[in-house]
Amino acid sequence: MKRVIKTASAILLALAMTTPAFAAPTDTDTTTDTPIATPTAAPSTSTRFTDINSEEFAWAKSYINDMAGKGFISGYEDNTFRPDNDVTRLEALSLFARAMGSNDSANTELLEIAHDKFDSVIKEYGLKWGTDEIAYLMYKGALKKTDLDTYLKDDEKDTPMKRYEAAIIITKAMGGEEKALSELGVVLDYTDAREVPSNAIQYVSYATDAGIMEGMGEGLFSPNTAVKRSQMAVMLSRTVDKTNYTFEKNKITAVDTENKTITATNSKGKETQYTYTDSTVIKSLGDEIQASRLVSGVEAVFVKSGNTLVSVDTVSSEPDRTITGRFVNSSVKSGVVSIKIKPDDSEENETYECASNISVTYDGSPATVRSFADGDVVTVNLVNGKIASLAGESKTTTISGATIEDMEIGDDIKITISHGNDAYNGKTYAVSSDVVVKKNTSTVDLSSIYKGDKVTLTLKYGVITQINATSSTKVIEGTIQSLTIATKSIMVVKVDNKEQTYEIPSGVQILINGEEKTLYDFRVGDIVKLTVESDAITKIVATSTQESSGSMSGVVTGINTSYGVISVQPEGSTDSKQAFCKDGNTTFVTAAGIAKKMKDIKVGQKVEIKGTISGGVFIGKLVVIVSE
Structure with missing residues (x-):
């Protein structure tokens, strides 16, 4: 919060001293950081700028003044707006992010989550400003990594935004991408429709039908023409008016999946009931979830468009307290229901009163406390010391x-x-x-x-x-788009012009030029033939080079013989590394040369392991027990 306030103060100070524009192209030329305001009246017709009074800009004047009044856009220090100037791609993206709520005070914590998830990607583009807005657009799904390459890579960020590109961003900002892409065989009613790139046709159609964009006269859309500041003001105002987004941060108190309602209270105790639909996007700390996984007691941002609940984003992970354990019994005294449970981490039973609006489910279906029997597995969420939700299943x-x-x-x-x-x-x-x-x-x-x-x-x-x-196996051939090598390795492959993501288990077989190799031998662009079981790669055949081997030593911190994992903490490190070992494939010996088995390895022993890296995972071939 302090960071946001300081940023806003610095920006407002800069406005008083420098030449403002839509968004800051330099460190000394910035925009306002005014929170989003939902339009409640017709655009203002009062004159703010000296160069928009001519008949030439009469069509845009009220929209320009409206957006300036709401803090989305600003003019220059000589009181001009310069309506015929081009809008850069970064400026356009930042403005539509604000239309989606990036500056709303309710989204402060959500913005921090967005930074945590996407800063490592955004930093590749060397932005001097606009990172809040780009992170927010990525969080909301309006931008993907491929979009950043298109709009922000190198000098692209300062290139004027084309009209067809604006149509794409508008559609995404309005949450209309899925609907737009579902419309097949779209025919645009513009005389220059053939000039619209094929991947933008459905977006142009959506932005036109929504009344956000219009032609340029004589039936032309002019898809490759740069967007002007006057046009951007009009499009932005119409988008804000059409979406009519409101943002409320409240604490969830109950979830009713049968009636599809979420009850929440604000900081003053006022209760609101929201009705969600199958189209409502629900996320927990940035990860999309089902409504049934929402937890009582956590704070969430509720986004509405008019009376429609667009999204729910939890910005905290834990209620006051969550307890898992076993149901013992229930009782009623003076009309108040209490439940006794035995927590998994305690030898003593604990008793808690139930809140009046408690949410109860049993084996996934709405239930009552009477549905439970002694020994049933339960999860309870406590809010203000009372059980807000109770979920259970049989032994x-x-x-x-x-x-x-x-x-x-x-x-x-x-x-x-x-x-x-x-x-x-x-x-x-x-x-x-x-x-x-x-x-x-x-x-x-x-x-x-x-x-x-x-x-x-x-x-x-x-x-x-x-x-x-059960699983099914198939063989596919494609081109590597990206490869993440870690304990859980991931390969993205383009197959028939579609990107597909697969996990790579530790035991994957890799053949390059007929020889066994490792994942480190691959490069983006390599053509590979994959044997895929379910969503995992079990064999890779390709043509490439290089080899990888390695060793590790340290103190054993954990052993899982059923899965074949030894966790080792290297000297001077606080983190443990894992080696996959198994009797028959791995040789176990003491420093004196006495043969052992994996079950003989104990926590606290010092070991030296030699092996190879396969699938991003260390495969132990020899384990020497240095100390017993």
């Missing part, structure tokens, strides 16, 4: 029709699933150390489970004890 649960969404591998293994039932969709479960795993009817180990596998999970007290998985 033993079977979840069918799930898909593996993510697998967290470490000393403990956790699996996140997607599911058609909101009660399970996006949930993460711990995996028992003695889990039974079957895939395509064969018994396998856990390392054979991949993202995208269809699974039926058996849980006992909320922990996965059995996995029955």
